[in-house]
Amino acid sequence: MKKMFRTLAALTLAASLAGCGGGGGGGQAAAGSSAAQGQENARESAGDQADAQKSAGDQADSADQSNAGDQAGEVTLTIASAMVTEKPEGDLEQELADKYMELHPNVKIEFISMPAAEVSKRIVTMATGDNLPDMFFVPNDFMPQLYDLDIVADLEGLLGEEWLSGYNPNLLKDAKINGRMMSIPWYASPYAVIYRTDWFEELGLEIPETWDEFLEVSKALTRDTDGDGQVDKWAFSMVGSRNNSGEQRFVLFSKSFGADEIYEKEGKWATDIGTEQFKAGLKYFTDLYTEHGVVPPGPTEVDYSASMELFTSEQTGMILSGPHSLGFITTTNPGLEGKLGSFVIPKGEAHVSISGIGGYAISESCENKDVAADYMKFITSKENAIYFGQKTGRMPTRTEASDDPYFSSVLFKGFLGALDYAVDPETFAQYPALLDTIGEAYSNVLSGVATFDEAYGTLVEKSAALIEAEN
Numbered sequence: 001m002k003k004m005f006r007t008l009a010a011l012t013l014a015a016s017l018a019g020c021g022g023g024g025g026g027g028q029a030a031a032g033s034s035a036a037q038g039q040e041n042a043r044e045s046a047g048d049q050a051d052a053q054k055s056a057g058d059q060a061d062s063a064d065q066s067n068a069g070d071q072a073g074e075v076t077l078t079i080a081s082a083m084v085t086e087k088p089e090g091d092l093e094q095e096l097a098d099k100y101m102e103l104h105p106n107v108k109i110e111f112i113s114m115p116a117a118e119v120s121k122r123i124v125t126m127a128t129g130d131n132l133p134d135m136f137f138v139p140n141d142f143m144p145q146l147y148d149l150d151i152v153a154d155l156e157g158l159l160g161e162e163w164l165s166g167y168n169p170n171l172l173k174d175a176k177i178n179g180r181m182m183s184i185p186w187y188a189s190p191y192a193v194i195y196r197t198d199w200f201e202e203l204g205l206e207i208p209e210t211w212d213e214f215l216e217v218s219k220a221l222t223r224d225t226d227g228d229g230q231v232d233k234w235a236f237s238m239v240g241s242r243n244n245s246g247e248q249r250f251v252l253f254s255k256s257f258g259a260d261e262i263y264e265k266e267g268k269w270a271t272d273i274g275t276e277q278f279k280a281g282l283k284y285f286t287d288l289y290t291e292h293g294v295v296p297p298g299p300t301e302v303d304y305s306a307s308m309e310l311f312t313s314e315q316t317g318m319i320l321s322g323p324h325s326l327g328f329i330t331t332t333n334p335g336l337e338g339k340l341g342s343f344v345i346p347k348g349e350a351h352v353s354i355s356g357i358g359g360y361a362i363s364e365s366c367e368n369k370d371v372a373a374d375y376m377k378f379i380t381s382k383e384n385a386i387y388f389g390q391k392t393g394r395m396p397t398r399t400e401a402s403d404d405p406y407f408s409s410v411l412f413k414g415f416l417g418a419l420d421y422a423v424d425p426e427t428f429a430q431y432p433a434l435l436d437t438i439g440e441a442y443s444n445v446l447s448g449v450a451t452f453d454e455a456y457g458t459l460v461e462k463s464a465a466l467i468e469a470e471n
Helices: 014-020 046-056 089-103 116-128 140-149 155-159 169-174 197-203 211-221 244-256 276-290 304-312 323-332 369-379 382-392 413-421 431-447 452-470
Strands: 075-081 107-113 135-138 184-188 192-196 234-236 263-265 268-270 316-321 340-343 358-362
Touching (some): 075 089, 075 369, 089 369, 089 382, 107 369, 116 135, 116 140, 135 140, 135 369, 155 358, 155 369, 169 413, 184 369, 184 382, 192 197, 192 323, 192 413, 197 211, 197 340, 211 234, 211 276, 211 316, 268 452, 276 431, 276 452, 304 323, 316 323, 323 340, 340 413, 358 369, 369 382
Parallel strands (some): 075 107, 075 135, 234 316
Antiparallel strands (some): 135 358, 184 358
């Protein structure tokens, strides 16, 4: 069997889903934006911002930090950041760094801009040249390869058991490969269904727990509102495009029906694509359009951006995305302020989501590891994490912050619940190719190029051949 870590640099895993869905974000009741859209939507008063910024500087005591920054002498930390040029994340990250340097005048923090899509290539190159930054952003899909490179410091030892115990255990698990911690989780962008609370209230609809209930809700939401005999409101912004964004969203459907598209069994790769569970998930997904008409016409042409346009233009009432999308929605259509909520992805057999964690690794070559760890404790401490989350929509990874009432509101309720159902990222070397075969199947059904049985049969054959070639 060709082992899972040989060609993982090519993978586009769950983090790619978040990339397709926008890299930034924002809260609805506070400022926010989608970094992919590069927009900022500040909604707090200047007084509130001043209070929040002051609180960011008061965290050394509340976070029980070690004062390592004060004890190390003159220190320069170089940090390769994927967000430093984005809005508002970059400004907020710089603000937190400035506050840390204010608390620790002997520490100088220098950021290096490194887009998430370039991290794996650039870090490998820098490692080869023995020129690694002290810290660097770690996309989920880079972690298996990073494990093989063996360039990450002992993060658990640096943070200590007491600090580690404060993380959401599911998120901490997602930060590890083979039991070894590859990054210190800073934020999470789990996937859930964003919905129009006002539409639900108007029609007397309850939050769906199962896909059967989701279908009934969808039928009620799909309607003619102007009386001209033509449907003008649809239930769901389906991303039906044959690309990573659409395919990664689809597999959340199939996983919820109890089918894992790829996994290891007795030392070999296996799949549930040929099972009745996967078939049922694919049928349900495509039937939303072909049988029930609860998604707008032309779903194969709808990528992430188009699905957001349908939602922000108020043609659809539900969309599958992460909290990083909230700010873009209300920035694009301010009239939706106060009209949004979220719920956990419905289940066939089980609820599922992705964690969408983002965080930093500390290089083994870093000469000031304790200071780097202290800085990470600072930016993930309670008040700083709440502040960052309110501004960006990216949720805290530590329970003392995620338990804040702000994140239990109707707006974040589904995202918070989704953290309990995050699935492990896939590590199959040919995962992008496998996803493409899946995308081909649903695309052919949605477009009418093939019948469901024809498309499904082809998918079973192609996926089996692809997996066999890797075993």
